[in-house]
Amino acid sequence: MTSLAPATRPTLTFLGAAGTVTGSKFLLAVDDRRFLIDCGMFQGDKEWRLRNWDPFPTPPAGIEAVLLTHAHLDHCGMLPRLVKQGFTGRIYCTSDTAELATIVLLDSAHLQEKDAEHANEKGYSKHAPAEPLYTQADAEKTLRLFKTVEFDTPLDLGGGVSATFTRAGHILGSASIRVAAGGTSVLFSGDLGRRDHPILQSRGTPAPADFMVIESTYGDREHPAPEGLPHEAMAEAIRKTIGRGGSVLIPAFAVDRTEIVLKVLSEMFRDGRIPHVPVHINSPMSLAALHVYQAAAERGELRADLKDADWITIPELHEAKTQEESVALNNPSRPCIIIASSGMATGGRVVHHLQYMLPNPKNCVILTGYQAVGTRGRDLQQGAEQLKMYGRYIPVRAQIVTDGQFSVHGDAGDLIGWLRDVGGDPEAVFIVHGEEGSAEAFAKKIKADLGWMGVVPHYEEVVRLTTSHPTKASVQLGATGSVNDFDI
Ligand SMILES: [Zn+2]
Incomplete structure (x- = not known):
């Protein structure tokens, strides 16, 4: 367990999304006050997943508030665990994030319970x-702690600490959060969308800050410029699969990705690019999230051109609500498209579809987003010949296709553009939420393009935030729990 040194100036501790893409958690200490920015779950590699079970590095009861950027599990998924371990403060986020996090956390808790039950029945757990x-x-106890905030309206947390949420254009409700405290300011990017999101309003530009913490999921890459028709990789895979009598499985994050996939499929049906086959949404969570998006569209919260527009028009759209309906889809009476979560096939109903669909070469799995190292999605993307599911190995004979045009993360150019738009003269930019190569490459790009110092923090590293002139010494937190000086 890491004990934090008394904070004479604000300190920032990287408790996740450092050295990995998931588990976003940043602890901001201002004198004896503690604020947590995001409380995400580690996913993917077992080495990281096991850390979900560690005691929280600082007593949760001593954390005053959580500031939540958005409702993805790798940003909010450990909130119920934090509450279980004693946190009783407020959780601040936008109202759409609160709605989506409600869906995500209840579903996550349900999956946790189911997986434990299943492991006990089958006896494959080590515990x-x-x-x-x-x-x-x-999860329900956690949801009662939520308090919603408006975009671009400073939230006064008392004692000179304030937080401002600005649109991040990543998923509905997503925000970057700028915290002003103890004579300094830190801007947390959260996950950042591309400049042009197919459904959401574009991201805003927060005020400059002394320090920035920015994601780098695609920090070493540019999304390829679209050539020809949009999402042709998906359209072609659907045409061929249906043509040979197979079915298509699209693993998709329930929140945001499913909505975009439905919009894209609607356009393909409308333009006659794919044959008319039934589309099944097999995810109660996706259906719930879809309703939140539809309500947001009616409020004018989505892109202006979607207001009042019928943006999801699928000739035969079916919703599999019950377990029986879900299982029945494993033997569809005719070729169809199934959309199920989770997006990286780490859990959820998509896993049992993979179990049935992967061994048949007529079928096709279309991956629609970033697949983190250690997930089944990543294994499929990399050509795995078998996958382990529920303790058994399943052969992969189905066609695997990646449609790279679905990303709702900005690429390196988008991220640099965001930093440039924010501007100012930051003391340092901390690069998080990227695999190692990606974060390092982005640090170099920041230096080259903007002349700013980019630092890739280590897991559990602590830095003092001071606006005096730093000489950039950053040392891994030692066993003594000393704080790394950032202003030596
Ligand atoms: Zn996200």
Whole structure:
């Protein structure tokens, strides 16, 4: 366990999304006050997933508030665990994030409980008995702590600490958060969307800050400029699969990705680019999220051109609500398209579809987004010949296709553009939420393009935030728990 040194100036501790893409958690200490920015779950590699079980590095009861950027599990998924371990403060986020996080956390708790139950029944857990990380009761208790904020309206947290949420254009409700505290300011990018999101309003530009913490999922890459028709990789895969009598499985994040996939499929049906086949949404969570998006469209919260527009028009759209309906899709009576979560096939109903669909070469799996190292999605993308599911190996004979045009993360150019738009003269930019090569490459790009110092922090590293002139010494937190000086 890491004990934090007394903070004479604000300190920032990187408790996740450092050295990995998932588990975003940043602890901001101002004197004896503690604020947590995001409380995400580690996903993917087992080495990281096991850290979800570690005691929280600082007593949760001592954290005053959580500031939540958005509702993805790798940003909010450990909130119920934090509450279970004693956190009783407020969780601040936008109203759409609160709605989506409600869906995500209840679903996550349900999956945790189911997985533990399943492991106990089948006896494949190393722990006996297997336990969930948290339960639905923990999630419900967590949701009662949520308090919503408006975009671009400073939230006064008292004692000279304030936080301002600005649109991040990543998923509905997503925000970058600028915290002013103790004579300094830190801007947390959260996940940043591309300049032009197919459904959401574009991201805004926060005020400059002394320090910035920016994601770097695609920090070493540019999204390829679209050639020809949009999403042709997907359209072609659907045409061929249906042509040979197979079915298409699209693993998709329930929140945002499913909505975009439905919009894209609607356009393909409308333009006659794919044959008319039934589309099944097999995810109660996706359906719930879809309703939040539809309500947002009616409020004018989405792109202006979607207001009042019928942006999801699929001739035969079916919703699999019950477990029986879900299982029935494993033997469809005719070729169809199934959309199920989770997007990286780490859990959820998509796993049992993979189990049934992967062994048949007539079928096709279309991956629609970033697949983190250690996930089944990444293994499929990299040509795995078998996948482990529920303790068994399943052969992969189905066609695997990646449609790279779905990303809702900005690429290196988008991220640099955001930093440039924010401007100012930051003391340092901390690069997080990227695999190692990606974060390092982005640090170099920041230096080359903007002349700013980019630092890739280590997991559990602590830095002092001071606006005096730093000489950029950054040392890994030692066993003594000393704070790394950033202003030596
Ligand atoms: Zn996200």
